[in-house]
Amino acid sequence: MHQYIRDLATHVDQSVTLKGWVANMRVSKTNIFIVLRDGSGFCQAVVSQDVVGDDAFEQAKRLTQESAISLQGNVVADERQMGGYELQVTSLEIYHVADEYPISNKEHGTRFLADQRHLWLRSRRQWAIMQVRNAIIVAIHDFFQGRGFVQMDSPIFTGNAVEGTTTLFETDYFGEPAYLAQSGQLYGEAMAMAQGAIYTFGPTFRAEKSDTPRHLSEFWMIEPEMAFYDLEMNMDLIEDFIKSVVAQVVNRCRPQLEMLDRDIEKLEKISKDFIRLSYDDAIAILKGEKEINGRNAIKIQEEEMAFAKMQIEKNNTEIAEREATIKGGVKKGVRKHNETRILQLRKEISDYEEALRNLPKWIESAKNFTHGDDFGNSDETVLTKVFDAPVFVYNWPAPIKAFYMKEVDGDPRYVKGVDLLAPDGHGEIVGGSERETSIEVLERKIKEHDLPMEAFQWYLDLRRYGSVPHAGFGLGLERLVRWICDIHHLRETIPFPRRYGRLRP
Numbered sequence: 001m002h003q004y005i006r007d008l009a010t011h012v013d014q015s016v017t018l019k020g021w022v023a024n025m026r027v028s029k030t031n032i033f034i035v036l037r038d039g040s041g042f043c044q045a046v047v048s049q050d051v052v053g054d055d056a057f058e059q060a061k062r063l064t065q066e067s068a069i070s071l072q073g074n075v076v077a078d079e080r081q082m083g084g085y086e087l088q089v090t091s092l093e094i095y096h097v098a099d100e101y102p103i104s105n106k107e108h109g110t111r112f113l114a115d116q117r118h119l120w121l122r123s124r125r126q127w128a129i130m131q132v133r134n135a136i137i138v139a140i141h142d143f144f145q146g147r148g149f150v151q152m153d154s155p156i157f158t159g160n161a162v163e164g165t166t167t168l169f170e171t172d173y174f175g176e177p178a179y180l181a182q183s184g185q186l187y188g189e190a191m192a193m194a195q196g197a198i199y200t201f202g203p204t205f206r207a208e209k210s211d212t213p214r215h216l217s218e219f220w221m222i223e224p225e226m227a228f229y230d231l232e233m234n235m236d237l238i239e240d241f242i243k244s245v246v247a248q249v250v251n252r253c254r255p256q257l258e259m260l261d262r263d264i265e266k267l268e269k270i271s272k273d274f275i276r277l278s279y280d281d282a283i284a285i286l287k288g289e290k291e292i293n294g295r296n297a298i299k300i301q302e303e304e305m306a307f308a309k310m311q312i313e314k315n316n317t318e319i320a321e322r323e324a325t326i327k328g329g330v331k332k333g334v335r336k337h338n339e340t341r342i343l344q345l346r347k348e349i350s351d352y353e354e355a356l357r358n359l360p361k362w363i364e365s366a367k368n369f370t371h372g373d374d375f376g377n378s379d380e381t382v383l384t385k386v387f388d389a390p391v392f393v394y395n396w397p398a399p400i401k402a403f404y405m406k407e408v409d410g411d412p413r414y415v416k417g418v419d420l421l422a423p424d425g426h427g428e429i430v431g432g433s434e435r436e437t438s439i440e441v442l443e444r445k446i447k448e449h450d451l452p453m454e455a456f457q458w459y460l461d462l463r464r465y466g467s468v469p470h471a472g473f474g475l476g477l478e479r480l481v482r483w484i485c486d487i488h489h490l491r492e493t494i495p496f497p498r499r500y501g502r503l504r505p
C-alpha cells in the first residue's frame, strides 16, 4: 500500500511510499531534488547519494521531467518546503523514464498548450483549477441535496429549441432532425411538477460562433426548477446557493486557490447581501445618470484611466533609474534583481496600456447604451465595478429574453427574468426567471418567437394540468469556476474544452 501527498501530515517522521511523476528536478553533486506530483499534491523529495547508494543515485540521475517513479522515504516536517513537508528518500523504483516532455517551465503560447491539453492538465495551475472545479461540483450537490431537491437527468437529444434557434447544433436522429440540448429547463419544469423541486446537472450545447473567453460550445449547466416559487424567492435561492458554494470551496481549497494567486479575501466578502437592480435602474447606473453612495460608473472608469496614465509614468521613471544602475556596473546578483524588476514593471505598463485602450471604448458603450439592448461584456464590467458584491439584474425587456419568461404584472413590455453578474469583470454567471403560467400567453409567445407550436404541445400540457407559479435558473459551471479561480479564459475551466474552432484533443 502506498500513501498520498495530501496525507503527509499524518505520517511525519514515518516511512512512506509515494508513487507519482517527476514535475521538476535539479541535480547537484551528491543530491537530487525532485518535485514529485501524485495527483493529490506536490512535494519535494531529496535523493542523497549517501543514503540510497551509488547505483540508485546513478539511476535517479537518468530521470527526466514526467518520468514515473515510486519513492520510499521518511517524511520530515519543513515549513520552508512546498506543502510543509519533505521526503528524504531511502529507495526508489522507476516505472518509466519519460521522453523529452513538450511542456517545460518556460512560457508557452496558449495555442500550443491547448494542443497539448492531454498533458497540460498535469501542470500545477491546471491541477489546482481541476481540484477547485471538483470541489465546486461537490458543493453544488451538497447544497441542493441538503434542501431536498431531486437531481434529474434531462435528455441531450431534443426535439425543440429552448434558448432561441440561432445556437442549435443539429444532428441526425434516425432520419429526423434532433438538436443537442441548449438547456434542460423545459424538461426540468415537467419534473418539478412531479417532484416539487429539482436540479439538472449536465452538458449543454450552444452553436455560437463566438471565440471569446466566456463562450464554450459544450458546457455544464446546473438548472434548478421549483414549483410555487416566484422571482423574489428565485433570487433568494440563487444568493444562498452562490454564497454556500463559495464558502465551502474557500474552506476546502485554500491551498489550491493560493496556488492560483486568487485574492481569497474578495471571495470571503460575498457573505454580504447581493445587489438587486431592475433593468431600468441598472441602465441609469451604467450610463452614470444615477449614483450609488457617491459612486458614478462613468467617473470610476475615468479615474482608472487617470490612474493608469500616472502608473505608466511612474514605472517608466523607475525603469530608467534601474537601467542606469545596471549601466553603472554592479554585481551579478544586483543586476539580476534589477532586470527582474524591470521585466515586471514593463509587464505592468503593458497591462495599463491595455486598460487605456479599453476604457474609452467601455465608457462609449456605457454612455450610448440604448434601452432594450442586452448588456455587452464591458457593460457588465462597468456596472459591477460600482458595487463590491455580485449584482442581480431583473425585469428585462421582453424582446431580448426567452419565450417562457413570465410577463411583469400589468406591464407586458417586461419579463421576470434575472441575471446574476459576478464582480471583477466576470459578468453573467446565472440566468433565470419566473416562468409564464398562462397557456394563452405562452401560445402567443411561441408564435412571436417563430417556434414550431407542435413541438411544444407536451410543454403546454404543464399549463393544462395543474399549472402553478414556478421559477428556476441556470448556472454555467465553467463561468463559476472562472470567477472562483479568477482566471481569464473558460478554456482552462474544463478538462477538454469544446469551443468555436477547437474540437481536439
Ligand code: 4AD
Pocket (backbone or CB within 6 Å): 162, 163, 182, 183, 184, 185, 206, 208, 214, 215, 216, 217, 219, 221, 223, 224, 428, 429, 430, 431, 432, 433, 472, 473, 474, 475, 476, 477, 478, 479
Ligand atoms: O442564460 P442562459 O442561456 O439561460 C438558460 O439556458 C435558461 N434555460 C436557464 C434556466 O432558467 N433554467 O444560460 C444560463 C447560464 C448563463 O448564465 C451562463 O453562466 C451559462 O449558462 N452559459 C454559458 N457558459 C459557457 N458558454 C456558453 N456559451 C454559455 N451560454 C450560457
Ligand code: MG
Pocket (backbone or CB within 6 Å): 419, 428, 430, 431
Ligand atoms: Mg443568459
